[in-house]
Amino acid sequence: MSGYSIKNLAGQFGVTPRALRFYEDKGLLSPARRGQTRIYSERDKTRLLLTLRGKRLGFSLEECKEIIDMYDPSQSNDTRQLVRLCQKITEHRRALLEKMKDVEATLKTMDEVEQNCLDKLLKNVAQG
Amino acid sequence: MSGYSIKNLAGQFGVTPRALRFYEDKGLLSPARRGQTRIYSERDKTRLLLTLRGKRLGFSLEECKEIIDMYDPSQSNDTRQLVRLCQKITEHRRALLEKMKDVEATLKTMDEVEQNCLDKLLKNVAQG
DNA sequence: ACATAAATTTACGTTAACGTCAACTTTAGC
DNA sequence: GCTAAAGTTGACGTTAACGTAAATTTATGT
Known part of the structure; x- marks a missing residue:
């Protein structure tokens, strides 16, 4: 029952579901799945926030990914x-x-x- | 003798002549002509500086034009x-x-x- | 004057970042 | 159990911002 649907999360940030799927394709998001359906966690939400923030500053999605991946707590x-x-x-x-x-x-x-x-x-x- | 050639001005800002012609097409620059050849003034140079500054901040060329046209001393x-x-x-x-x-x-x-x-x-x- | 370098126009190609169907499946409320 | 809403995967379309190549004209140095 936890997590956001694609429409919900997209709505929260004023973007479209298509954009979220696109960001996933580019490796910026990696939502869990219940069957085929995507479920977005708080981590996904944070990464989306950072992605859109980066975009506003004129970074490409690729640059955003580089930056955000740095931030991620999966550091070695x-x-x-x-x-x-x-x-x-x-x-x-x-x-x-x-x-x-x-x-x-x-x-x-x-x-x-x-x-x-x-x-x-x-x-x-x-x-x- | 005054003014910059397209190659010179482009070189000063690390962009290509093609970019300058493109910006002209979009109304951001309007260099004088000696015959067919473009000659860029200090005003053009300033507008180019502002254009590239705007781009770095993630503004589209159209937004840049709006902003820069505001700045221009041709105000009514x-x-x-x-x-x-x-x-x-x-x-x-x-x-x-x-x-x-x-x-x-x-x-x-x-x-x-x-x-x-x-x-x-x-x-x-x-x-x- | 003549070769070379630089400039011009025209036009098609390219990449990023999605938009927009279409066709189909899944989920949720009653 | 069924219909409407939401979700999914292709796949093609679109816009911005130039890149690139071709064909031609114009300057410039010697």
Whole structure:
């Protein structure tokens, strides 16, 4: 009785069932099955959240998978793999900090345009 | 003598000439012409910068155009249009602040994973 | 002037990320 | 037990954002 149906989970995130099946095909989700029917767990729900978050930031599904697979608690204990993981994290962090800068730069320009716009409006009120 | 050739400008931003022609087709750039040949101005260069910045943040070229056209100094003085512009800015700012939150959330999760990873590495060193 | 490098248009090809049937099976409420 | 709703697997369609190749014109260095 536990877990979400495909329609339910899709509904929660405002996407279609087709999208969930597609994400599964790409290895982002791996729901259990009751017969043929998919049943999504909390883990699937979390992975879906992270997938959509990644998408909003402009990552491809493939990149999302890489990132999310890192996060997943199925990490090994092998020293080499752990070091490799740390490297990957550092790399991804760089990309994210770049995005952060892009956001900030865009917001700043936006503020300037708004200020200019408000100035013009004030003039219109005074004159017109 | 002033202005950039298509190859030069493309090279400066690490994209192909084809991309610049494509952006022009979509109304993002409108370079001058010497005969048939395109010549890109500083304005074009700025618009290209903003286009690529928008792309990195996951905006479509159409969304980029909307945003960039707002920024452009060819704004009218009509009160209605200025008010409309302010509304658009507010709307876009909301989207950007959302992205910002997504970035922060991802960075936070990343830090946690890294910490967990470093802990495991320490144990490995201690144990051998 | 002439070869070479760069630019142009036209047009078809490609990849990602789903949308949209169709045809069929399964599940759930009454 | 039966019907309607929900789910499943193909398989083909679509849009965005270019890539790529061909055929032709235009600059440029010597």
